[in-house]
Amino acid sequence: MRSSTCKGNNDQYLEEYHNETAALIDAERIKKEYGRNLKTLHCRTCGYWHLTGFTTSRVCMFCTDSGLFQKDIYSTRQEAETKAVSVGRQNRIKLYAYKCPHGSGWHLTRRKG
Numbered sequence: 001m002r003s004s005t006c007k008g009n010n011d012q013y014l015e016e017y018h019n020e021t022a023a024l025i026d027a028e029r030i031k032k033e034y035g036r037n038l039k040t041l042h043c044r045t046c047g048y049w050h051l052t053g054f055t056t057s058r059v060c061m062f063c064t065d066s067g068l069f070q071k072d073i074y075s076t077r078q079e080a081e082t083k084a085v086s087v088g089r090q091n092r093i094k095l096y097a098y099k100c101p102h103g104s105g106w107h108l109t110r111r112k113g
């Protein structure tokens with residue numbers, strides 16, 4: 001069943017499950033059909049279970065952006081620069097790729113000026 005209270009990262013309403021077993025079964029199905037790895041999550045907002053994806057973006061343990069969110073990690077400079085262009089265009093800002101000082105990969109930063 002679609003949740004009416006909880007949204008995921010992509011701004012879509014999450015699927016809700018009444019117990020963890022149901023969530024796990026669906027996670028297996030999605031893995032087979034779409035090759036996506038999902039994790040079950042017990043939601044404190046609605047009290048049901050959701051599935052969340054962890055494969056698409058990893059976050060750095062050390063670096064935060066100006067909003068104090070942990071920074072996404074990109075494994076290559078090219079990947080980071082491609083993302084910088086598309087996100088920058090969406091938000092009408094200029095983003096730059098830089099190498100993580102802690103060796104986690106590449107991050108994006110917004111430079112003034």
Ligand SMILES: [Zn+2]
Pocket residue numbers: 003005006043044045046047048050
């Ligand atoms: Zn929820």
Ligand SMILES: [Zn+2]
Pocket residue numbers: 060061062063071100101102103104107
């Ligand atoms: Zn970092």
